[in-house]
Amino acid sequence: MGTLLQQVINGLSLGSVYALIAVGYSLVYSILLFSNFAHGGFLVVGGYLCYFALNTLGMNIWLAGAFSLVGAGFAAIATERLAYKPIRERTSVTLYLLIASMGMSIVIENIFVVIAGGRFRALPPVIPTNPVNVFGLATTSAFDIISLVTAVVFLGGLQIFLTKTKWGLAIRAAAYNLRIAGLMGVNVARLISLVFFVSGLLAAVGGIFLSVRYTLYPQLGMITIKAFVAAVIGGLGSLPGAVVGSLILGLSEMLTAGFLSSQLRDLVVFSLLVVTLVIRPTGLFGKNVGEKV
Amino acid sequence: MSAYTEGILILLMINGIAAMGVSLLTGFTGIFTLGHAAYLAIGSYTTAILTLDYGFHWLPAIIFGGILAMILGYLIGIPTLKLFGDYYAIASIGLAESIRLIIENWQSVTNGARGIPGIDTFTTFPVALGFFLVLAFFAFNLINGRIGRAFMACRDDHIAASLLGFHTARYRAFSLALSAFYCGIAGGLYAGFISFIQPIMFDMLKSTEMTAVVVFGGLGSMSGCLLGTTIITLVTELFRPISQYRMLIYGLVLVLVMVIRPEGIMGQNEFDMKLFRKIASYIRKPKTTSERG
Numbered sequence: 372m373g374t375l376l377q378q379v380i381n382g383l384s385l386g387s388v389y390a391l392i393a394v395g396y397s398l399v400y401s402i403l404l405f406s407n408f409a410h411g412g413f414l415v416v417g418g419y420l421c422y423f424a425l426n427t428l429g430m431n432i433w434l435a436g437a438f439s440l441v442g443a444g445f446a447a448i449a450t451e452r453l454a455y456k457p458i459r460e461r462t463s464v465t466l467y468l469l470i471a472s473m474g475m476s477i478v479i480e481n482i483f484v485v486i487a488g489g490r491f492r493a494l495p496p497v498i499p500t501n502p503v504n505v506f507g508l509a510t511t512s513a514f515d516i517i518s519l520v521t522a523v524v525f526l527g528g529l530q531i532f533l534t535k536t537k538w539g540l541a542i543r544a545a546a547y548n549l550r551i552a553g554l555m556g557v558n559v560a561r562l563i564s565l566v567f568f569v570s571g572l573l574a575a576v577g578g579i580f581l582s583v584r585y586t587l588y589p590q591l592g593m594i595t596i597k598a599f600v601a602a603v604i605g606g607l608g609s610l611p612g613a614v615v616g617s618l619i620l621g622l623s624e625m626l627t628a629g630f631l632s633s634q635l636r637d638l639v640v641f642s643l644l645v646v647t648l649v650i651r652p653t654g655l656f657g658k659n660v661g662e663k664v
Numbered sequence: 665m666s667a668y669t670e671g672i673l674i675l676l677m678i679n680g681i682a683a684m685g686v687s688l689l690t691g692f693t694g695i696f697t698l699g700h701a702a703y704l705a706i707g708s709y710t711t712a713i714l715t716l717d718y719g720f721h722w723l724p725a726i727i728f729g730g731i732l733a734m735i736l737g738y739l740i741g742i743p744t745l746k747l748f749g750d751y752y753a754i755a756s757i758g759l760a761e762s763i764r765l766i767i768e769n770w771q772s773v774t775n776g777a778r779g780i781p782g783i784d785t786f787t788t789f790p791v792a793l794g795f796f797l798v799l800a801f802f803a804f805n806l807i808n809g810r811i812g813r814a815f816m817a818c819r820d821d822h823i824a825a826s827l828l829g830f831h832t833a834r835y836r837a838f839s840l841a842l843s844a845f846y847c848g849i850a851g852g853l854y855a856g857f858i859s860f861i862q863p864i865m866f867d868m869l870k871s872t873e874m875t876a877v878v879v880f881g882g883l884g885s886m887s888g889c890l891l892g893t894t895i896i897t898l899v900t901e902l903f904r905p906i907s908q909y910r911m912l913i914y915g916l917v918l919v920l921v922m923v924i925r926p927e928g929i930m931g932q933n934e935f936d937m938k939l940f941r942k943i944a945s946y947i948r949k950p951k952t953t954s955e956r957g
Contacts, residue, residue: 400750405750406750406753406754453919454919454922454923457923458922458923458926461926462926464926465749466696466879466883467879467922467926468922469696469750469753470875470876470879470918470922471918471919471922471923473872473876473918474876474915474916474917474918474919474922475915475919476915477911477912477914477915477918478912478915478916478919480911480915481909481911481912481915482912484908484911484912485908485909485912593868596757596761596868599754599757600754600757600758603750603751603754603755607750607751634765634769635769637761637765638762638765638766638769640758641758641759641761641762641765642758642762644754644755644758645744645755645758645759645762648744648747648751648755649743649744652746652747652748652751653751654751
């Protein structure tokens, strides 16, 4: 019983970090309708900025965190302006954006290979990882609790931003139909930049937690594949779907690792994806778009 | 011809065969794949195991690898090809990673992550050239024939195609099977070329590269994908001395091509008389014609 509860807490914690990444990815998808493969790059930018802020600039974790969040947000805006905007303005074929985003993901990864080197780095112990007893039922690490709480705070913040503010309303309108939102007087260019900023910021939060959980290295962005899988299981473009998909993924990964074998966890994740899509081709919460002839 | 030049030429042929396979699926049938390295892996592992453990001659082993990849592709295609767009792209990543993980964990047959060393180097220049010419002849005839036109109809408007009586689902699955066959053959040749295979060689980066090459050359252009392969293979060889920057340059090239000429080098043109006539008329009166691919 204790092991089960412990694995469930671990799973929720991992799933909530996936959720931070998947929500940003899904947000971009809901506006521009393409899979932004450079999303993993934003996460790496966040992780490295935090590392440099802590080690070289000697900031404390709050300042370094804020610094890396804002930095990754601006990196996301820069990516959009440099690579996606010229394509977006020329064609409406989202496939080209997808290829460009794969290119950008390789570029960002290798910028860090060149300037920081390919080796694994450990963040200084800024987030406590000592064992914590949960109501006398199970023992888990403080880090898992902290990442779970942080993710909930950020996702809640996003929800408030999307439902209570004017820009949030604009984003929801654009997710419904970008062109008509533009015609209604929304500044589309600024809106897209804002969406990328938010998605980069959320990815950086995920990046910091992932680089504490594992270590920091340029290929860390590959983990976003899991977040993409989560977003697809939940239904592309659906934010609640992304969160639910991430939690399912985190739980199944940790439960497999805990009770079967940790080598099988990725296999379980991908099988889950394929089974979900075979049963529901647009994911759990995806819009079933009826095609017009 | 020095051994180095011969090696590069063989590599070009192998990559060309794989690119033709991906081009059939992504370029001509319009199904975006990010998991074709899996079929490469199936082909090379089948060839390696058959020649080493069962004493097969390399020729039937390669063909058997191709057929196995084809059967697998068809079986995968039936349930998954009802997915469209990004959903299939993500599902293909999942499937490819699953296949790679199965190979990695099936120790008794595949020797796991350590890979299979000591494969006979049977892929000499004449062998690679022979396979390449036969498969290229077949591919070019196919795309100009009835089946090729059906593929293109599925790509351009699958609803209209099905209204015209094409069984689009069957054509999509057939296209996947055929492209898997090409990649399987390429994998077998690759195993015989480098004589050592390992699951990590067939990861997502390889899949991405295979698709990127096809997009780079021009979606819907068989000669374009061969040109794209040649350029990318040569560029990566050329930058081997500064290997640190190699992937960075590769990513930048990808982004730049998408920004400058998203339809790829060749667009949908082929190297034939039609293209030369087009170019000739463009040179004669450059102002009136607005041909940009």
